[in-house]
Amino acid sequence: MDPLAVDDDICILKHETAYTAAGESPVSVCAGDESVASHFALVTAYEDIKKRLRDTERDNTLLRKRVKQLEDKLFRPEAPPSEGPHYVNKAFSAYRGIYIEKExxxxELNKLKKEKSESERMLTEQLQAKELELLQLRTELETTQVMKSLNSPLDSWQMERASTELQI
Structure with a gap:
């Protein structure tokens, strides 16, 4: 709500009542259309003020209910007086239990992380050993193939000679 608008509406109403209290009529001061417009403005302002008042009263009622609910929640008189410390002790015990469980x-998480890193290290070492073994086997295989190819040039030469003789 704009406080200036409320003040303006009230000032208009005070002006109109001042004219009527002095014995003058606002209708006699204003000419025809101006009188109707002034009356319409007053009716509109009055309806607006009534609407704002209803809205404010409704908001006020809701706020009072909310305050009552919060007071009831805060100051529960039906709760036994021994519930407070007992509740605090119970809550602290629960907190302590949860804290111990968390620790x-x-x-356990740290232990599992350590085991995981150890097993990863061992698997990496095993993988490197197997890769080295595989590399050695490939080298031996290639060496064997080269040796065979060096020992068998006569065989391939004889095969070529036989194939050329067949062609002739």
């Missing part, structure tokens, strides 16, 4: 889980 245990954290230790």
């Amino acid at each position: 245990d889980l954290q230790m």
